[in-house]
Amino acid sequence: MIQPPGSDRPSAAIGPDRWDQAHQRLVATLRGLIRIPSVNPPDPPGPELEAARRIRDWLAASGIPSTIYEPAPGRGSVVARLRGDGSGGEPLLLLSHLDVVPAPPDRWTQGPFSGAIVDGYVYGRGAVDMKDLVAMEVEVFRLLAEEAAADGRDPATEPIPGLRRDLLLAVTADEEAGGLDGAGWLVDHHPEHLLAAGALNESGAVSLDIGGRRLYPIQVAEKGYAVYRITVHGTWGHGSMPRPDNAAVLAAEAIKRLSAPGAPRVTDVMRDFFNGAAEALGGDAATLLRAIADGDADRAEAAIDRLCAPVYARAARALVRDTISPNIVHAGVKYNVIPGEATMELDCRLLPGTDEAAMRAEVIDRLGPDLASVCDIELVTAAPAIVAPADAPLYRVLEQAVRDHDPDGIPLPVMAPFSTDNKSLARLGVPAYGFSPLKLDPGEAYLERYHGVDERVGLDALRWGLPVLYDAVRRFCG
Ligand SMILES: [Zn+2]
Numbered sequence: 001m002i003q004p005p006g007s008d009r010p011s012a013a014i015g016p017d018r019w020d021q022a023h024q025r026l027v028a029t030l031r032g033l034i035r036i037p038s039v040n041p042p043d044p045p046g047p048e049l050e051a052a053r054r055i056r057d058w059l060a061a062s063g064i065p066s067t068i069y070e071p072a073p074g075r076g077s078v079v080a081r082l083r084g085d086g087s088g089g090e091p092l093l094l095l096s097h098l099d100v101v102p103a104p105p106d107r108w109t110q111g112p113f114s115g116a117i118v119d120g121y122v123y124g125r126g127a128v129d130m131k132d133l134v135a136m137e138v139e140v141f142r143l144l145a146e147e148a149a150a151d152g153r154d155p156a157t158e159p160i161p162g163l164r165r166d167l168l169l170a171v172t173a174d175e176e177a178g179g180l181d182g183a184g185w186l187v188d189h190h191p192e193h194l195l196a197a198g199a200l201n202e203s204g205a206v207s208l209d210i211g212g213r214r215l216y217p218i219q220v221a222e223k224g225y226a227v228y229r230i231t232v233h234g235t236w237g238h239g240s241m242p243r244p245d246n247a248a249v250l251a252a253e254a255i256k257r258l259s260a261p262g263a264p265r266v267t268d269v270m271r272d273f274f275n276g277a278a279e280a281l282g283g284d285a286a287t288l289l290r291a292i293a294d295g296d297a298d299r300a301e302a303a304i305d306r307l308c309a310p311v312y313a314r315a316a317r318a319l320v321r322d323t324i325s326p327n328i329v330h331a332g333v334k335y336n337v338i339p340g341e342a343t344m345e346l347d348c349r350l351l352p353g354t355d356e357a358a359m360r361a362e363v364i365d366r367l368g369p370d371l372a373s374v375c376d377i378e379l380v381t382a383a384p385a386i387v388a389p390a391d392a393p394l395y396r397v398l399e400q401a402v403r404d405h406d407p408d409g410i411p412l413p414v415m416a417p418f419s420t421d422n423k424s425l426a427r428l429g430v431p432a433y434g435f436s437p438l439k440l441d442p443g444e445a446y447l448e449r450y451h452g453v454d455e456r457v458g459l460d461a462l463r464w465g466l467p468v469l470y471d472a473v474r475r476f477c478g
Pocket of ligand 1: 097129130175202
């Protein structure tokens with residue numbers, strides 16, 4: 001008999017009623033988390049700790065002990081472990097974060113901390129970044145623990161049936177501000193909760209409809225960053241007699257030079273992504289994608305415009321170059337005083353292969369000798385780009401889990417233009433993959449939901465994703 005694709009998947013051993021219960025509980029977990037306004041920066045601190053305690057209680061209800069760390073008052077992260085029999089190697093880590101960015105409620109059609117369900121979507125800040133995956137990871141933990149209990153084992157102390165390696169959970173505070181009070185702190189003080197053969201974290205394996213096909217970009221790499229504070233020195237004076245070395249005028253020219261897009265550089269990860277997508281799509285789209293992969297600046301620009309909706313075009317452009325975005329600018333003390341000093345902060349994002357020193361050299365080069373000579377450049381913070389292998393067993397498991405649940409879907413390795421807590425894991429040498437599997441309605445502008453208005457996630461997308469994550473965990477740990 002010919003088996004349908006994915007019929008040997010571990011999730012097939014669980015009946016539809018059980019999956020339905022798990023889905024309902026996942027949605028309740030997500031809504032419960034959305035209703036805790038764990039905004040970062042917290043004012044006052046506390047909601048992250050409250051969310052960590054809520055997760056501790058949910059885990060405890062399924063017999064799973066957990067530990068909460070509070071490196072600063074009100075900043076809570078929660079960790080837990082399920083045991084394998086130890087014969088399968090290093091653990092797998094499920095990582096996620098509890099905090100969210102602020103959500104000014106104007107223009108939202110539902111309260112950003114309501115968790116309202118409207119037309120099949122759960123609304124609220126964190127619905128996609130990333131309380132959805134927190135809820136999925138917690139649910140996978142609960143399912144496994146309950147399977148152990150049904151088998152007469154205590155999931156707090158005994159191995160989960162079928163697991164050969166341990167499964168770790170770390171749900172952290174402070175990701176949206178760099179993770180110093182969350183994943184970064186755990187790396188420095190309790191790395192034993194994070195040391196693993198590999199980790200799964202936010203923002204990959206979300207379906208992307210393009211050219212009539214469904215791609216699932218799985219994040220294997222993240223750009224790094226370098227933030228610079230630049231002080232521009234001009235000459236103070238009386239506003240009635242304009243002067244060319246007005247620091248605001250110099251800063252404006254500096255911004256113009258810095259913000260012009262640089263030359264493209266197609267890294268191995270993105271070349272594989274564009275070529276893989278070209279192979280899958282064929283036709284005109286393939287020609288355009290290969291033009292982007294080739295890295296010829298003019299042809300690539302035209303191809304991106306023809307191929308992509310604006311938000312994806314911005315992402316594509318950012319993924320083939322080091323970028324500089326001047327995001328804070330200050331000058332002036334009074335309307336009739338020419339400012340002698342201006343400050344700006346540059347958000348620079350680095351491709352693999354560009355280090356902080358190279359980025360600084362690029363900034364100086366773009367300023368030119370005339371402006372560089374009147375600027376002080378100070379590094380505020382930096383983190384290198386990271387790349388996890390796409391030819392590794394864990395990545396293969398992720399691909400297979402997606403294909404099992406969407407035989408027409410095309411998983412592809414991709415880079416993220418932003419940075420996550422994975423940068424902290426990289427300090428421990430733990431390779432991390434973006435894997436928050438969701439099969440979206442075609443046309444759902446997922447990327448615009450990140451930090452956006454009316455952030456929301458589809459119930460059907462969650463229903464599809466939970467068994468995908470379950471299978472990935474069971475296959476890698478089994
Ligand atoms: Zn996030």
